Amino acid sequence: xxxxxxxxxxxxxxxxxxxxxxxxxxxxxxxxxxxxxxxxxxxxxxxxxxxxxxxxxxxxxxxxxxxxxxxxxxxxxxxxxxxxxxxxxxxxxxxxxxxxxxxxxxxxxxxxxxxxxxxxxxxxxxxxxxxxxxxxxxxxxxxxxxxxxxxxxxxxxxxxxxxxxxxxxxxxx
Amino acid sequence: xxxxxxxxxxxxxxxxxxxxxxxxxxxxxxxxxxxxxxxxxxxxxxxxxxxxxxxxxxxxxxxxxxxxxxxxxxxxxxxxxxxxxxxxxxxxxxxxxxxxxxxxxxxxxxxxxxxxxxxxxxxxxxxxxxxxxxxxxxxxxxxxxxxxxxxxxxxxxxxxxxxxxxxxxxxxxxxxxxxxxxxxxxxxxxxxxxxxxxxxxxxxxxxxxxxxxxxxxxxxxxxxxxxxxxxxxxxxxxxxxxxxxxxxxxxxxxxxxxxxxxxxxxxxxxxxxxxxxxxxxxxxxxxxxxxxxxxxxxxxxxxxxxxxxxxxxxxxxxxxxxxxxxxxxxxxxxxxxxxxxxxxxxxxxxxxxxxxxxxxxxxxxxxxxxxxxxxxxxxxxxxxxxxxxxxxxxxxxxxxxxxxxxxxxxxxxxxxxxxxxxxxxxxxxxxxxxxxxxxxxxxxxxxxxxxxxxxxxxxxxxxxxxxxxxxxxxxxxxxxxxxxxxxxxxxxxxxxxxxxxxxxxxxxxxxxxxxxxxxxxxxxx
Ligand code: SF4
Numbered sequence: 001x002x003x004x005x006x007x008x009x010x011x012x013x014x015x016x017x018x019x020x021x022x023x024x025x026x027x028x029x030x031x032x033x034x035x036x037x038x039x040x041x042x043x044x045x046x047x048x049x050x051x052x053x054x055x056x057x058x059x060x061x062x063x064x065x066x067x068x069x070x071x072x073x074x075x076x077x078x079x080x081x082x083x084x085x086x087x088x089x090x091x092x093x094x095x096x097x098x099x100x101x102x103x104x105x106x107x108x109x110x111x112x113x114x115x116x117x118x119x120x121x122x123x124x125x126x127x128x129x130x131x132x133x134x135x136x137x138x139x140x141x142x143x144x145x146x147x148x149x150x151x152x153x154x155x156x157x158x159x160x161x162x163x164x165x166x167x168x169x170x171x172x173x
Numbered sequence: 174x175x176x177x178x179x180x181x182x183x184x185x186x187x188x189x190x191x192x193x194x195x196x197x198x199x200x201x202x203x204x205x206x207x208x209x210x211x212x213x214x215x216x217x218x219x220x221x222x223x224x225x226x227x228x229x230x231x232x233x234x235x236x237x238x239x240x241x242x243x244x245x246x247x248x249x250x251x252x253x254x255x256x257x258x259x260x261x262x263x264x265x266x267x268x269x270x271x272x273x274x275x276x277x278x279x280x281x282x283x284x285x286x287x288x289x290x291x292x293x294x295x296x297x298x299x300x301x302x303x304x305x306x307x308x309x310x311x312x313x314x315x316x317x318x319x320x321x322x323x324x325x326x327x328x329x330x331x332x333x334x335x336x337x338x339x340x341x342x343x344x345x346x347x348x349x350x351x352x353x354x355x356x357x358x359x360x361x362x363x364x365x366x367x368x369x370x371x372x373x374x375x376x377x378x379x380x381x382x383x384x385x386x387x388x389x390x391x392x393x394x395x396x397x398x399x400x401x402x403x404x405x406x407x408x409x410x411x412x413x414x415x416x417x418x419x420x421x422x423x424x425x426x427x428x429x430x431x432x433x434x435x436x437x438x439x440x441x442x443x444x445x446x447x448x449x450x451x452x453x454x455x456x457x458x459x460x461x462x463x464x465x466x467x468x469x470x471x472x473x474x475x476x477x478x479x480x481x482x483x484x485x486x487x488x489x490x491x492x493x494x495x496x497x498x499x500x501x502x503x504x505x506x507x508x509x510x511x512x513x514x515x516x517x518x519x520x521x522x523x524x525x526x527x528x529x530x531x532x533x534x535x536x537x538x539x540x541x542x543x544x545x546x547x548x549x550x551x552x553x554x555x556x557x558x559x560x561x562x563x564x565x566x567x568x569x570x571x572x573x574x575x576x577x578x579x580x581x582x583x584x585x586x587x588x589x590x591x592x593x594x595x596x597x598x599x600x601x602x603x604x605x606x607x608x609x610x611x612x613x614x615x616x617x618x619x620x621x622x623x624x625x626x627x628x629x630x631x632x633x634x635x636x637x638x639x640x641x642x643x644x645x646x647x648x649x650x651x652x653x654x655x656x657x658x659x660x661x662x663x664x665x666x667x668x669x670x671x672x673x674x675x676x677x678x679x680x681x682x683x684x685x686x687x688x689x690x691x692x693x694x695x696x697x698x
Binding site: 002049050051052053054055056057058059060061062063064066067068069070079081082083093094096097098099100101102106127128129131132133134135152153155 | 305306307309310311317322324326350351353354355356357358378379380381382383384386387399402403404405406408449465468469471472475485486528692693694697
């Protein structure tokens with residue numbers, strides 16, 4: 001306990017003290033994101049993530065988007081443990097045959113209204129794995145995808161940016 | 174150990190032993206061709222002599238050329254830093270070979286893999302359930318790694334049989350494949366009596382993408398980019414192992430500056446993953462403050478990676494024949510400064526963890542993997558070292574690590590705490606190593622050589638952060654890949670987890686799991 005307190009007092013708010021070029025953009029995009037989420041989704045957007053056969057770098061970046069530097073959660077976007085709590089499904093990976101049923105079931109378990117986002121080139125069209133005998137390929141052939149976050153893997157900043165621009169146009173449409 | 178020595182040694186244990194041929198194409202590899210009849214005895218004798226588990230066992234479809242299948246079983250001779258392969262030809266009608274699994278558990282999963290992918294039966298293996306091609310979606314009798322496999326699959330579907338523990342008061346908890354966190358998919362079935370776990374049945378393969386087949390037919394110089402997508406958090410190690418295999422085939426030896434650069438990036442990969450795991454262990458016991466601190470350190474390293482090479486996950490650095498970039502003085506200096514700061518943060522992190530009694534109580538003597546069990550099932554890499562088995566490819570195949578005075582960390586207790594301590598010591602050692610390597614970079618040396626493609630086969634290996642990553646590669650005369658066999662440390666270590674959780678309570682499973690932190694994608698391929 002002593003250590004933690006000492007650390008906390010010495011360091012203040014950690015995110016500011018760490019010397020890791022925190023792009024200003026995060027704060028800017030994040031602020032806007034927060035407003036949109038508060039308006040459209042009544043305070044929060046809950047996302048359930050499903051890996052359908054990714055190489056796990058995409059997962060790592062989604063986790064990074066939630067780390068104390070980017071802290072996506074402070075803008076109202078949280079990742080939830082159950083599809084029952086989710087507004088959106090975030091899918092990574094090229095959909096291995098083994099994951100097809102699990103992916104569909106997870107989607108079915110979500111309450112309406114719901115939408116699907118894909119993350120990473122694999123989920124878009126199978127990416128580097130698209131010619132495989134064991135891959136279903138594009139998620140949008142299986143579920144109604146409304147948004148894609150490009151990259152291999154997309155950086156945390158990319159994830160935040162794409163989410164923001166999407167939510168913006170959804171609001172006005 | 175040269176051919177004659179090893180043949181003599183095997184003969185002592187198994188007098189009928191004889192070889193058809195024995196080749197030493199590279200200084201660190203020895204291949205003995207034997208008849209299928211003596212395959213099993215020969216492997217068991219080698220297992221006894223070398224004290225090595227089966228590190229790789231895989232098949233090749235050579236029916237177009239020779240009308241035969243080939244099965245290779247690879248052992249590791251640590252004392253003499255050599256990979257020893259026993260190879261057999263198998264006739265193509267009703268192909269089979271004698272299973273080693275009853276005598277060496279470490280071969281069991283490899284045999285199941287050969288069975289499902291090639292339809293070569295390991296006779297005598299009591300468990301032929303498929304690992305990656307799930308019965309519910311892939312009919313029996315379709316073998317994707319055979320050369321004449323077409324994408325058309327036929328047959329009726331089946332169902333996977335879980336092994337069951339039955340008895341009064343025993344119940345089963347199925348978990349997955351979709352888990353609560355942001356993590357890969359896998360199915361775990363716990364049998365519990367009261368609180369303690371008495372059996373853990375794992376069913377993996379959910380991220381199977383047919384990676385090995387996708388390598389086939391590609392030009393090996395270009396396929397290196399694909400190797401970065403096999404297991405994203407070990408992208409550098411995978412591409413390095415792939416490059417090393419290609420370089421052996423092409424006769425290029427990468428040394429000096431390029432080798433230092435590779436070592437630097439390999440250690441950076443180790444660092445961000447180790448600190449990520451330390452944070453994961455803290456998260457899984459509900460200790461969020463150090464978890465946040467580790468996430469900050471990890472993010473710092475990822476950003477450093479990006480600054481140095483333009484990729485947070487160290488992609489696009491390795492080439493067949495060298496590396497694509499160098500570090501100028503500026504980059505070197507900023508790395509040095511970064512390492513200095515990160516060391517301070519890291520020591521704070523460990524202080525917080527190790528001085529918390531409730532944290533120590535959760536990790537100490539939790540999830541013990543005994544040395545004997547680890548040896549029997551062929552656990553390797555960090556998990557093996559945490560259980561007191563001194564294996565680290567950086568020590569036995571040192572290369573540039575020798576000049577840097579690499580010290581291998583080892584723990585005895587095999588519990589979560591031991592694996593945590595291992596990560597802490599390896600993180601610090603990596604920091605030191607990078608500083609050493611940075612000092613050795615001279616700038617101006619040539620860092621890549623053009624490879625000459627030819628027909629050959631070779632093994633590339635790297636001690637990645639989880640443990641060894643092995644790529645066995647065979648190319649044709651145009652440099653196109655005929656077969657690429659990948660073994661990630663996770664493939665052997667998932668079994669270790671099954672044993673480590675026995676007797677622990679279900680709520681401790683996440684922390685045991687995180688202490689191993691195995692790859693789904695590297696295992697499922
Ligand atoms: S898009 Fe790239 S990083 Fe993401 S899962 Fe696919 S290969 Fe991995």
